[in-house]
Amino acid sequence: MDLDSTATLNSGNKMPLLGLGTWRLNDRTADTIEAALKMGYRMIDTSGDYGTQPGIGQGLKQSGVRRDSYYLVTKVEEDDDAYGATKENLHQLDLGYTDLMLIHRPPREGVGEVLWQGLQKARDEGLTKDIGVSNYSVDQLKELADKSGETPAVNQIEWSPFGYSQQMLDYCKQNEIIIQAYSPLTRGERLDDETLGDIAQKHEMAPPLVILRWCLQIGVVPLVKANQPDHMRQNLRVFEFELDDDDMKRLNGLNEEFSSLSSKPMYLKA
Numbered sequence: 001m002d003l004d005s006t007a008t009l010n011s012g013n014k015m016p017l018l019g020l021g022t023w024r025l026n027d028r029t030a031d032t033i034e035a036a037l038k039m040g041y042r043m044i045d046t047s048g049d050y051g052t053q054p055g056i057g058q059g060l061k062q063s064g065v066r067r068d069s070y071y072l073v074t075k076v077e078e079d080d081d082a083y084g085a086t087k088e089n090l091h092q093l094d095l096g097y098t099d100l101m102l103i104h105r106p107p108r109e110g111v112g113e114v115l116w117q118g119l120q121k122a123r124d125e126g127l128t129k130d131i132g133v134s135n136y137s138v139d140q141l142k143e144l145a146d147k148s149g150e151t152p153a154v155n156q157i158e159w160s161p162f163g164y165s166q167q168m169l170d171y172c173k174q175n176e177i178i179i180q181a182y183s184p185l186t187r188g189e190r191l192d193d194e195t196l197g198d199i200a201q202k203h204e205m206a207p208p209l210v211i212l213r214w215c216l217q218i219g220v221v222p223l224v225k226a227n228q229p230d231h232m233r234q235n236l237r238v239f240e241f242e243l244d245d246d247d248m249k250r251l252n253g254l255n256e257e258f259s260s261l262s263s264k265p266m267y268l269k270a
């Protein structure tokens with residue numbers, strides 16, 4: 001596994017294995033994105049409601065990296081007209097297409113069939129290569145697939161060794177849904193965990209690297225936010241070491257359905 005490695009979606013399209021998150025990215029978004037691309041990041045995750053899309057679009061241009069060499073993920077909100085919101089996102093990003101467009105959260109009623117149809121239309125018109133969801137439970141994934149006749153390519157959910165779901169992992173593997181792990185570093189809240197520290201010391205790596213590596217080895221794609229260039233650079237070292245079976249067992253044992261956003265991850269509440 002290295003920076004050029006990819007995961008294959010149910011459409012056959014490929015996705016990089018590590019993404020840069022941009023929620024609350026600093027106000028120098030364009031420069032940060034340019035620096036990230038130059039360091040080797042190939043996937044950027046954003047959303048219309050992060051306020052970062054114009055800066056990201058600018059940074060992508062500044063980087064000089066070809067459009068087909070980076071992967072852009074963005075989202076529509078549950079109350080949006082999904083097709084119109086896709087166009088608006090593209091306008092803000094100043095791009096012709098996104099690689100992946102997600103429903104940010106399941107709506108209060110139903111599982112978003114109308115939103116899904118809007119995304120299908122956007123995909124049919126070439127505005128996005130793939131479509132998926134975020135914060136969906138296993139039951140919501142099943143219901144959307146049943147009602148629409150199509151399995152989402154991705155479920156983007158909160159995921160760390162302290163908060164994950166084996167049932168979700170198994171379901172997504174069986175149904176060829178890629179899990180993108182958001183807030184994998186628990187927004188810094190659990191980085192001082194003793195077990196994590198032990199394993200990090202053993203590999204002479206910082207604790208965040210152990211979490212990112214754990215994500216990769218269980219087959220999920222981490223999206224990590226980092227403002228600081230040192231953090232950004234350090235996180236790329238995830239490809240330089242490997243966790244052994246004992247490390248994985250210890251990390252798997254840390255699960256307590258922890259969430260840094262709420263009382264538990266949203267997909268476990270539904």
Ligand SMILES: NC(=O)c1ccc[n+]([C@@H]2O[C@H](COP(=O)([O-])OP(=O)(O)OC[C@H]3O[C@@H](n4cnc5c(N)ncnc54)[C@H](OP(=O)(O)O)[C@@H]3O)[C@@H](O)[C@H]2O)c1
Pocket residue numbers: 020021022023024045046104134135156157181182183184185186187188206208209223224225226227228230231232234235
């Ligand atoms: N779909 C959804 O509903 C949803 C919800 C939440 C998040 N997301 C996405 O997932 C992305 C990541 O999640 P997140 O931003 O919530 O949290 P996160 O990635 O778990 O944590 C970000 C924090 O970790 C710090 N950090 C990064 N690398 C580090 C390192 N090597 N050593 C020490 N600290 C490090 C960052 O510091 P600095 O910034 O100071 O470098 C920042 O304070 C978001 O930005 C967003 O794109 C999606």
